């Protein structure tokens with residue numbers, strides 16, 4: 001599939017894609033989100049069909065195609081309820097892309113094909129109890145030892161940490177310099193001695209999140225990502241990819257959670273047509289913005305503050321769609337039968353607020369847009385015990 005480039009090829013691709021999505025994947029892989037074994041089976045089928053890593057260069061195991069192929073995939077896939085293999089989302093869309101951007105060729109070559117095949121799940125160990133939005137405050141420390149580093153500290157909100165083989169981790173390697181300068185990024189083995197993962201339960205009913213405790217875990221030198229002391233700039237690269245990935249993720253944030261038949265019925269009954277149209281138009285705007293950012297990234301233009309715009313638009317629409325879905329669907333989205341389509345809807349409704357937080361909250365995206373796109377003055381910092389700003 002990697003020799004495809006032109007518009008005619010795109011049509012052939014879409015045809016193959018429809019066959020895969022509507023005929024090839026078994027009914028067992030359609031429907032309910034959030035189950036690990038089915039997510040793994042889906043990724044296996046995707047890889048087998050030559051559809052894994054559409055825009056990832058072939059030398060890292062992908063298909064080497066342009067972003068228009070990714071959009072075509074999102075559009076076709078949106079018309080079929082499918083198992084969501086979101087446990088691979090961070091690894092493939094964020095961590096692998098960042099390794100490629102940061103020219104960590106050896107690590108991308110080693111882990112790219114494994115992630116795309118579904119053999120290795122990757123997680124991101126950035127947030128800590130005292131450092132979520134303010135990532136430069138991370139306290140997890142990495143101390144030099146022979147051949148590598150010893151890590152001690154605690155991470156939190158680690159999505160899929162309990163099933164991950166590797167984790168991208170931000171740690172403090174030099175406490176004596178300014179906080180942004182003393183950070184380093186590592187790729188850590190999640191089953192290394194001294195790594196303990198404890199699941200947390202979410203309101204979706206899943207335990208996607210985890211706390212991760214690091215007590216003397218060893219990371220070899222060849223797993224330093226981006227160079228010692230460069231952790232802040234590598235973090236910005238990773239967050240840029242995370243925001244872009246979220247912006248691109250819900251190609252149909254509005255359509256997917258909304259049960260269309262019930263909406264048509266409800267609108268005919270005098271339902272809120274204006275709200276639906278607004279949501280639909282905002283959805284189109286968000287798609288255009290995320291496509292534009294993806295095109296620029298593909299052309300080699302480094303990701304910048306525009307990724308915050310893409311993410312903000314997408315999560316705002318996701319929240320609105322969740323609200324509408326609750327309004328137009330079953331019992332306000334509060335009760336469902338396990339295994340039913342209602343379960344997918346309930347998941348979308350309950351998952352939307354989390355999407356607005358993961359990868360940086362809406363407030364943080366607004367700060368970035370205000371300061372770095374609109375040129376507004378910096379947000380005043382309010383420190384504990386000092387309310388004078």
Ligand SMILES: Cc1cc2nc3c(=O)[nH]c(=O)nc-3n(C[C@H](O)[C@H](O)[C@H](O)COP(=O)(O)OP(=O)(O)OC[C@H]3O[C@@H](n4cnc5c(N)ncnc54)[C@H](O)[C@@H]3O)c2cc1C
Nearest residue numbers: 124125126127132133157158159354357358359360361363
């Ligand atoms: C679904 C989901 C998945 C996640 N997955 C991961 C993961 O895999 N790995 C990982 O490391 N983390 C993950 N996180 C954590 C996420 O990145 C953090 O929750 C987020 O960065 C916010 O940090 P915090 O929770 O510490 O909130 P805080 O930073 O304490 O913020 C609390 C509130 O204050 C606001 N605020 C803080 N600072 C400012 C400011 N300067 N200006 C304006 N408002 C501000 C915030 O917007 C928020 O409303 C995930 C979170 C969610 C919800």
